[in-house]
Amino acid sequence: MNLNCYYWYFQSAIPERICDEIIRYGKEQEKETALTGDATQKTLTKVELKNIQKKRKSDVVWMNDRWIYKEIQPYIHQANSNAGWNFEWDWTESCQFTEYKKGQFYDWHSDCGTVPYNNPENLNTHGKQRKLSMTVSLTDPDEYEGGDLEFDFRNTDDGSQPRICEEIRKKGSVIIFPSFVWHRVKPVTKGIRHSLVCWNLGYPFR
Numbered sequence: 001m002n003l004n005c006y007y008w009y010f011q012s013a014i015p016e017r018i019c020d021e022i023i024r025y026g027k028e029q030e031k032e033t034a035l036t037g038d039a040t041q042k043t044l045t046k047v048e049l050k051n052i053q054k055k056r057k058s059d060v061v062w063m064n065d066r067w068i069y070k071e072i073q074p075y076i077h078q079a080n081s082n083a084g085w086n087f088e089w090d091w092t093e094s095c096q097f098t099e100y101k102k103g104q105f106y107d108w109h110s111d112c113g114t115v116p117y118n119n120p121e122n123l124n125t126h127g128k129q130r131k132l133s134m135t136v137s138l139t140d141p142d143e144y145e146g147g148d149l150e151f152d153f154r155n156t157d158d159g160s161q162p163r164i165c166e167e168i169r170k171k172g173s174v175i176i177f178p179s180f181v182w183h184r185v186k187p188v189t190k191g192i193r194h195s196l197v198c199w200n201l202g203y204p205f206r
Helices: 016-028 046-052 066-082
Strands: 008-010 059-063 095-100 105-109 129-137 144-146 149-152 174-178 182-185 188-191 193-202
Touching (some): 008 066, 016 095, 016 193, 066 174, 066 193
Antiparallel strands (some): 008 174
């Protein structure tokens, strides 16, 4: 799918006190090793985990608190309209608070699967797919180096090279993009980078 706009951002949109509160809250929770796809902590062997960490290495905490959704969801709706996507969506998955330490990263990937979710016991997600992804930069850029969010518009025809999104390095900045757009987080080379990510679901495109 070719688009006129592949991401939409709001610079320094989330107040610093809210960013700090999310970080504080995230640090109070028990962290998990970040995984990919349908993998779970219980089913992975050591070899499988090692292979995943060649693609993704970070620590995460899952959050589904109403006060967090209240802060971020208006920007998702606004970006969907401003960018002209107008995707139909009606559910936000649990937010993922991510901590990237020195040497940690997430290599090239897209957020949407090849088929919709198949979980009839959960009508909020069953038959739906990820349509809009969102990332909030929670950490002041002076506190870390590296860790850039970079896009690869491989599904365009103009041969665009990967593009670092410098606009969202500022604390509290929000970026929204279609979940099929390829992206990565480059390795952190100094300090710690915190972010908040969420995915917004709807029935398949038609």
